[in-house]
Amino acid sequence: MANRRRRLKLVLIVCAIGIGLFILIRSPPEIETPTESFPREQSPYCSKLCDQIVAMKSLKGIQNFTKFFLEVKEIMRCPWTSNLTQQMIYKTDLHTHCNSSMLFITRENTKLGQRLTYEVERKATKLVDKILYDMLPETAPWGTSRQFGRCAVVGNGGILKNSSCGEKINTADFVIRLNFPPMNYSSDVGVKSSLVTINPSQVTGSFMGLCNSRKPFVDKAAAYGNAYLAISPFSYVISTDLSFRVFYTMKEMRPQQGVLYIHPDYLLMLSRYWRKNGQTGLRLSSGFMLVSVALELCEKVDIYGFWPFPMDLSQQPVSNHYYDNVAAKQGVHQMSEEFLKLLHMHSQGVLQLHVGKCQ
Ligand SMILES: *[C@@H]1O[C@H](CO)[C@@H](O)[C@H](O)[C@H]1NC(C)=O
Ligand SMILES: *[C@@H]1O[C@H](CO)[C@@H](O)[C@H](O)[C@H]1NC(C)=O
Ligand SMILES: *[C@@H]1O[C@H](CO)[C@@H](O)[C@H](O)[C@H]1NC(C)=O
Numbered sequence: 371m372a373n374r375r376r377r378l379k380l381v382l383i384v385c386a387i388g389i390g391l392f393i394l395i396r397s398p399p400e401i402e403t404p405t406e407s408f409p410r411e412q413s414p415y416c417s418k419l420c421d422q423i424v425a426m427k428s429l430k431g432i433q434n435f436t437k438f439f440l441e442v443k444e445i446m447r448c449p450w451t452s453n454l455t456q457q458m459i460y461k462t463d464l465h466t467h468c469n470s471s472m473l474f475i476t477r478e479n480t481k482l483g484q485r486l487t488y489e490v491e492r493k494a495t496k497l498v499d500k501i502l503y504d505m506l507p508e509t510a511p512w513g514t515s516r517q518f519g520r521c522a523v524v525g526n527g528g529i530l531k532n533s534s535c536g537e538k539i540n541t542a543d544f545v546i547r548l549n550f551p552p553m554n555y556s557s558d559v560g561v562k563s564s565l566v567t568i569n570p571s572q573v574t575g576s577f578m579g580l581c582n583s584r585k586p587f588v589d590k591a592a593a594y595g596n597a598y599l600a601i602s603p604f605s606y607v608i609s610t611d612l613s614f615r616v617f618y619t620m621k622e623m624r625p626q627q628g629v630l631y632i633h634p635d636y637l638l639m640l641s642r643y644w645r646k647n648g649q650t651g652l653r654l655s656s657g658f659m660l661v662s663v664a665l666e667l668c669e670k671v672d673i674y675g676f677w678p679f680p681m682d683l684s685q686q687p688v689s690n691h692y693y694d695n696v697a698a699k700q701g702v703h704q705m706s707e708e709f710l711k712l713l714h715m716h717s718q719g720v721l722q723l724h725v726g727k728c729q
């Protein structure tokens with residue numbers, strides 16, 4: 371306990387210093403455009419650019435994105451080098467605060483007869499009765515200490531359209547996809563899948579709550595091969611039965627493809643952690659949640675399809691998703707602030723963002 375408190379204090383001090391630094395460097399100096407040609411391995415220009423991006427506190431005040439896009443474009447042209455020290459800092463910090471062995475509800479971290487508290491509707495609880503306990507795996511499918519090699523987290527941003535990133539995504543050891551996305555764009559998004567999240571509202575919206583025909587749902591799930599489906603039954607009360615229906619549908623019709631329940635405590639700890647570290651949105655997007663998971667579990671993290679702006683880097687319009695142009699609900703997520711955090715981590719050599727074409 372004392373140890374934990376000491377750690378917490380340390381984190382708070384580090385945060386305070388960070389915020390102090392941000393305030394000090396609020397108006398970053400102009401960068402001169404370099405004249406030398408690529409590659410600029412460790413060039414002073416690139417490291418200065420990285421420092422400048424890491425010093426940006428928020429995108430909220432920006433009226434004119436031209437300059438920001440220019441900086442992003444430049445940083446993407448700089449060679450990316452990993453910084454294992456900085457990566458380990460994030461890994462350790464995340465593991466300490468949001469231990470990913472709690473990511474999924476398993477028999478290892480959950481007992482028959484205990485109560486789970488909902489992540490968002492904090493007054494509601496769910497008894498882990500025999501019915502629920504029987505749905506739980508013994509452990510997470512990859513055990514508790516497994517480290518993956520290269521992971522790709524594939525967002526659904528329109529930036530992926532015509533990106534030709536599919537082949538590169540397929541070379542990752544572990545591919546995470548979000549919100550049950552269409553897979554018929556393989557040259558841009560690849561075919562390999564290891565874990566796919568589903569938002570319970572998609573089960574209502576697109577599959578009539580699985581109350582009628584369940585085949586369209588199962589067919590769509592089959593497009594991910596045997597990738598696990600991950601769903602959060604205990605964030606909102608309304609999601610519980612929907613999630614159970616997903617579980618039973620798959621168990622009966624496609625037993626080789628498992629359904630995992632995301633633990634509400636894990637999501638709660640994760641959102642508290644990021645709130646302390648500057649993410650002020652009502653809720654983290656599932657993309658940002660899964661990037662956090664990947665940072666803890668993987669040796670290298672590549673990010674595709676995360677781009678919350680209506681224009682690409684050459685100021686061409688970009689649709690909302692690679693498969694449609696339906697706008698996200700406003701006010702729930704702070705996608706652009708999350709993106710800035712990803713850009714910080716890219717600049718620090720912790721993960722690698724891909725926002726352009728892959729060839
Ligand atoms: C935005 O900034 C760029 C360069 O800083 C400038 O050329 C452009 O005119 C600005 N656009 C608007 C709409 O203010
Ligand atoms: C890597 O990260 C550490 C910790 O933040 C930092 O001290 C070091 O300067 C970084 N190394 C490089 C090459 O940027
Ligand atoms: C994370 O959870 C696992 C299993 O519950 C436990 O063995 C481990 O000590 C935990 N790690 C931390 C840093 O809390």
Ligand SMILES: *[C@@H]1O[C@H](CO)[C@@H](O)[C@H](O)[C@H]1NC(C)=O
Pocket residue numbers: 531532
């Ligand atoms: C993608 O490519 C197709 C065909 O090659 C073209 O019609 C379409 O305009 C392109 N879309 C974007 C967003 O570049």
Ligand SMILES: *[C@@H]1O[C@H](CO)[C@@H](O)[C@H](O)[C@H]1NC(C)=O
Pocket residue numbers: 552554555
């Ligand atoms: C993918 O499938 C959807 C619906 O099934 C369809 O509307 C869309 O045109 C397809 N896209 C491609 C590139 O095949």
